[in-house]
Amino acid sequence: MNNDTSFLPQRGNYKNLIAYQKSVCIYDITFFFAHKYLERGDRTIDQMIQAARSCKQNIIEGSAASTTSKETELKLINVARASLQELLADYEDYLRVRNMEQWSVEKPKAIQARNVCSKHNDSKFYRQAIEVRSAETTANIAITLIHQTDVFLRKLINRLKKDFIEQGGIKEEMYKARMEWRKRNR
Template structure:
């Protein structure tokens, strides 16, 4: 679980660094980060299932309250304190909620990058166009 969480975080950071240079790399790293989050999500779901613990439905009162708390608290201290007084089942369900919220921006970004790539092409197209333009101007 820890490796999947770390991998997701690292790929998001690398994606941000690569975004100004290579759209294809940005898209690839965003997809890898999303895959790592999905792996982490499955690990938490398996944890609950293997122990016959409840996984909150998306519209349950607990899930809704957790989403509101997640929106209002963006610091890890809040969650580190909260998990010290909660049972394992609740902690896993909170983690699942956080993963879903974390997964939404990369999903939207992937859609945006795909559209941008289809509209403007990738670095190869940009390089080819720049080379053609340079040749046209220097003939």
């Protein structure tokens, strides 16, 4: 160790995480969807927007906490997943109670949506695309993105668990740095 503070490697570059990029897209779609397709005064507007925001914000907060607390990072990334599941249920409810189709995975529309969503992580792309789409199509695009983001969040959680098992946490890093400093300064 050349640097006495190397036990605190700077982490938290959440903007490079695909899960974060997709969560921004989900938030933007949800904001548009809730204000366009839900009736003014419907509590679901706030609920959906807050669930989408919670996913995005918990990824940010978890990444920021990662420097000193892998436990907090894991918990917050899992809260992001839970928020997505809440939002997913809202979109599914919207389609069901209005007798609209939720695309099954083998439908050509669903396959096309998965392919497009897997290639685009820029919220501007979706903001432009949904302007001319129906409520049903927009909800299904959001559902597709939610499923894809959930996959990335699960992979992130699994990687964080593996990293913790292999590298330990901040206390172990601090102890190791202290012991190495003592060895060098005897």
